[in-house]
Amino acid sequence: MLKKGNKLYSILTGSCPKCHQENMYLDKNPYHISKIFDMHERCSHCNTKYKIEPSFFYGAMYVSYAVGVAFAVAAFVISKLFIGASLVNTFIAIVVTLVVFMPIIIRLSRNIWINFFIHYDKDKAS
Numbered sequence: 001m002l003k004k005g006n007k008l009y010s011i012l013t014g015s016c017p018k019c020h021q022e023n024m025y026l027d028k029n030p031y032h033i034s035k036i037f038d039m040h041e042r043c044s045h046c047n048t049k050y051k052i053e054p055s056f057f058y059g060a061m062y063v064s065y066a067v068g069v070a071f072a073v074a075a076f077v078i079s080k081l082f083i084g085a086s087l088v089n090t091f092i093a094i095v096v097t098l099v100v101f102m103p104i105i106i107r108l109s110r111n112i113w114i115n116f117f118i119h120y121d122k123d124k125a126s
């Protein structure tokens with residue numbers, strides 16, 4: 001499932017959406033908060049420009065809403081249905097989940113957003 005050529009590969013690893021050969025981010029670790037938004041200008045392998053237009057990644061905010069809701073629902077299901085926590089503790093679990101996973105949610109949203117517009121090209125990958 002997770003091999004180059006699949007959109008999920010680019011989304012989950014943060015690699016270039018066109019060639020899947022290199023990472024889009026200067027720092028791979030999203031928990032280095034000060035560098036979370038720092039990306040390469042272009043892919044060194046296929047020369048794809050990541051920031052297609054000015055403020056391109058503002059659109060990722062729409063995606064981050066959906067990704068955030070997905071994490072919140074997952075936290076709710078785990079704490080309420082599996083663990084059987086009270087409603088207040090479930091709420092706390094959701095808030096903690098969203099705060100702890102915020103860097104991952106931000107990166108995932110950017111990866112999903114850029115993969116809407118740039119598609120894998122196996123000629124560029126080789």
Ligand SMILES: [Zn+2]
Nearest residue numbers: 016019043046
């Ligand atoms: Zn590339």
